[in-house]
Amino acid sequence: MEILEDKPSKKILLLGNEAITRGAIEAGVDVATTYPGTPSSEIADTFSAIAKFYTKQKKDPGFYFEYSTNEKVALEVAGAAAISGLRALTCMKHVGLNVASDTFMTYLYIGTRGGHVIVSADDPSCHSSQNEQDNRYYAIFGGAPMLEPSTPMEAKEMTRIGFEISEELKSPLLLRTTTRLNHVRGAVTFNKKQKPRKKGKFEKNPMWVTTPAVARARHPELLKMLEKAEKISEKSSFNKIIKVGKPQDWGIVTSGVSYNYVKEAAEDLKLNVRILKLGMTNPLPKKMCKDFIKSCKKLVIVEELEPVLEHQFKAMAYELGCGVDIYGKETGHFSRLFEYNLDIVTDAFSKIFKVKNPIVKPKESKIKLPSRPPALCPGCPHRATYYAVKLAKPRGVIYPTDIGCYTLGKAPPYEVADLLLCMGSNAGTACGLAVAVDDKIISFMGDSTFFHSGIPPIINAVHHNHDVVITVLDNRTTAMTGHQPHPGTEFDGMGRPAKSIHVEDVVKGCGVEHIEIVDPNNIKETTAAFKRALDFKGPSVVVSKSPCILLANRDKRKQGEKVPVYTIDQEKCKKCKLCISRFACPAIYYGEEGSILIDEQQCNGCGNCATVCPFKAIHPKEEDK
Amino acid sequence: MKDKINIVLTGVGGQGVITAANILGKAAVNAGVNVFVSEVHGMAQRGGTVNCTIRMGKVSGSLVAIGTADAIVSTEPIEALRYISYANKNTKIITDVTPIIPFTVSSGGEEYPDIDKVFKELESYGKLYKIDAVKIAKEAGALITKNIVMLGALAGSGVLPFDSKILIDTILDNVPAKFKEINKKAFNDGFMALK
Numbered sequence: 001m002e003i004l005e006d007k008p009s010k011k012i013l014l015l016g017n018e019a020i021t022r023g024a025i026e027a028g029v030d031v032a033t034t035y036p037g038t039p040s041s042e043i044a045d046t047f048s049a050i051a052k053f054y055t056k057q058k059k060d061p062g063f064y065f066e067y068s069t070n071e072k073v074a075l076e077v078a079g080a081a082a083i084s085g086l087r088a089l090t091c092m093k094h095v096g097l098n099v100a101s102d103t104f105m106t107y108l109y110i111g112t113r114g115g116h117v118i119v120s121a122d123d124p125s126c127h128s129s130q131n132e133q134d135n136r137y138y139a140i141f142g143g144a145p146m147l148e149p150s151t152p153m154e155a156k157e158m159t160r161i162g163f164e165i166s167e168e169l170k171s172p173l174l175l176r177t178t179t180r181l182n183h184v185r186g187a188v189t190f191n192k193k194q195k196p197r198k199k200g201k202f203e204k205n206p207m208w209v210t211t212p213a214v215a216r217a218r219h220p221e222l223l224k225m226l227e228k229a230e231k232i233s234e235k236s237s238f239n240k241i242i243k244v245g246k247p248q249d250w251g252i253v254t255s256g257v258s259y260n261y262v263k264e265a266a267e268d269l270k271l272n273v274r275i276l277k278l279g280m281t282n283p284l285p286k287k288m289c290k291d292f293i294k295s296c297k298k299l300v301i302v303e304e305l306e307p308v309l310e311h312q313f314k315a316m317a318y319e320l321g322c323g324v325d326i327y328g329k330e331t332g333h334f335s336r337l338f339e340y341n342l343d344i345v346t347d348a349f350s351k352i353f354k355v356k357n358p359i360v361k362p363k364e365s366k367i368k369l370p371s372r373p374p375a376l377c378p379g380c381p382h383r384a385t386y387y388a389v390k391l392a393k394p395r396g397v398i399y400p401t402d403i404g405c406y407t408l409g410k411a412p413p414y415e416v417a418d419l420l421l422c423m424g425s426n427a428g429t430a431c432g433l434a435v436a437v438d439d440k441i442i443s444f445m446g447d448s449t450f451f452h453s454g455i456p457p458i459i460n461a462v463h464h465n466h467d468v469v470i471t472v473l474d475n476r477t478t479a480m481t482g483h484q485p486h487p488g489t490e491f492d493g494m495g496r497p498a499k500s501i502h503v504e505d506v507v508k509g510c511g512v513e514h515i516e517i518v519d520p521n522n523i524k525e526t527t528a529a530f531k532r533a534l535d536f537k538g539p540s541v542v543v544s545k546s547p548c549i550l551l552a553n554r555d556k557r558k559q560g561e562k563v564p565v566y567t568i569d570q571e572k573c574k575k576c577k578l579c580i581s582r583f584a585c586p587a588i589y590y591g592e593e594g595s596i597l598i599d600e601q602q603c604n605g606c607g608n609c610a611t612v613c614p615f616k617a618i619h620p621k622e623e624d625k
Numbered sequence: 626m627k628d629k630i631n632i633v634l635t636g637v638g639g640q641g642v643i644t645a646a647n648i649l650g651k652a653a654v655n656a657g658v659n660v661f662v663s664e665v666h667g668m669a670q671r672g673g674t675v676n677c678t679i680r681m682g683k684v685s686g687s688l689v690a691i692g693t694a695d696a697i698v699s700t701e702p703i704e705a706l707r708y709i710s711y712a713n714k715n716t717k718i719i720t721d722v723t724p725i726i727p728f729t730v731s732s733g734g735e736e737y738p739d740i741d742k743v744f745k746e747l748e749s750y751g752k753l754y755k756i757d758a759v760k761i762a763k764e765a766g767a768l769i770t771k772n773i774v775m776l777g778a779l780a781g782s783g784v785l786p787f788d789s790k791i792l793i794d795t796i797l798d799n800v801p802a803k804f805k806e807i808n809k810k811a812f813n814d815g816f817m818a819l820k
Contacts, residue, residue, distance in 0.1 A: 013662070187659070365707070
């Protein structure tokens, strides 16, 4: 594997996320943990691919890696390793840090011995997330040193050096990234790989036990750590000043990917400015920042999402008592919404610096284009479950849902998603709805979500006897983020055999009395199961079990089995349109003169269209794919 | 040579757009050219619209500004039109001619526009180059090399700031041995289609 080569100064193209993994490998990371979530997933997937590469050869990869059940567990697993003196990395998407925040906040009180880099992958513009929270506030909230890379190369370096800073401060460190860093490829130059430590040593110390007395003793230590961190920040080469043109008294302050747009826009507009590029953004290098403020008459602050730097720079300007003009979000030049780009920054600069904006207004096609929204794949077992649910009770049901491919059930014709907050919220909100309204409640969550945070609300439903139907769509994988394993699968993230935990066993252990286990591809039986579950007074759980069709077909092909392709007998087809408008498989389409056809390229051979066809017009094609 | 090259690669999920963007980025690194590649991931595994931007030269970020693309390369005609805001009158718009009908049309709700109108509209924004990449790829030996045909066409258009040999070498480095000949033919035929 090229990413593993120990060739200092070798230069390769890496995704921002891969660069973070490379940085950790160069630092000799011992333990890496995660719960998958876009845009962070490829960091862990790269660790997993490396581990599997070694496992296959019966060799030791040099590090331990796991897809933990959730982000909180992931942080605790890696945290304990770091407390024992090992180097650890934990990565997650921004909202994952909410799940891990209980651990995070107190972990910062007791600190660590081995370096621990916690990667938060924020998602401005909510490309694949339920919110666009700015996790820089977590660094300030908890008191964590924080680094913010602008490019894949910097991501690798900040990860590598992040371990050293973390060890020097005896504190976990937050590496805060955004989608436009995680999912950007750029050239990365390798450094030498350090050897992992492999075994740690846990030194017993009463200060690791956060009783109130210990917490009171540790909080001042946390503040002292931050003072020390500020000194590191003052000296850090990640904080630097870049000159564009012939600067006089204008300064721009920026961090993260915004720096890329700032630098290019300043050059394109031929501005005469100095740019303070901040890479270590918590704690800020106050002296450096104040010197910068003093040297400017006007300051522009450019940062995506919340005015985190802007507020701190205003506070510092106040402390200095200097009358510098500060332009940013609060002057209306920049937005608190969505990710930035070169267009946005150039436009804002043209207004602030009163120069002509060379970027033209966007042209849009005069022809109306059909949309290509994401949809459940042809052959997806979730579609069969949803079809059965609608047959069991077409009306008068509220559907709390959850985070996964199945959220796409929101779209017509199914419309089986009415309420969604976060991972695991389906079952908790189902309980609340059962209290609040008289409608029937059927909630949905995936198998990975079930293990992540779906179990406590099921216990809640049982203990309080809420009249809800909770569905676990068990497709044997974490499909949406890229088919990662979870506690229900037979292999772990290192490719080693693992104990598979069955959803129905857990549900039974939680005390659920009415459990239905169905194969959704048997639509008739699945419909009957949902009817029985709805008739049951009290909480019932339907486990709808069928592997993700993409994985199932991949396995079939590997074993030399053929995947059938279905076709519609045009003689028998009565054009009732049920397969296209009610079952709504994306592989089925209208041909010439209202005929209905199946696109062989797209058909994944589930055969459920043949089941739903009332005229038996659909059958497998003789000659297989 | 321009000091910045901006390329937009678009198409439909599953057509190898992201792979093509990745290969183009690797070729730039091999050529010693500064490069950033951005990919947009959708929520579903496949079927949605895909859009990658590749920037080379004196650039610091990965996103292409409105009206500044040197080339828009699309594996599907309306997907070129969807990202037309990146074009200016000098932009080379290179598209495959075969429509891929979205399910929003096939299930009845929306309409796929008249293909000749699509090409006429594309022509009004930049310099349009239509190629039958499906046919070229099939003749090369495999439909899945359509993305490589498009890379060949991009190289043939003269937009890239490095020798096309570096690109074909990078492609061959990234495919299994038994597919090397097919990919070579796909690239060369795509190249000649635009040359």
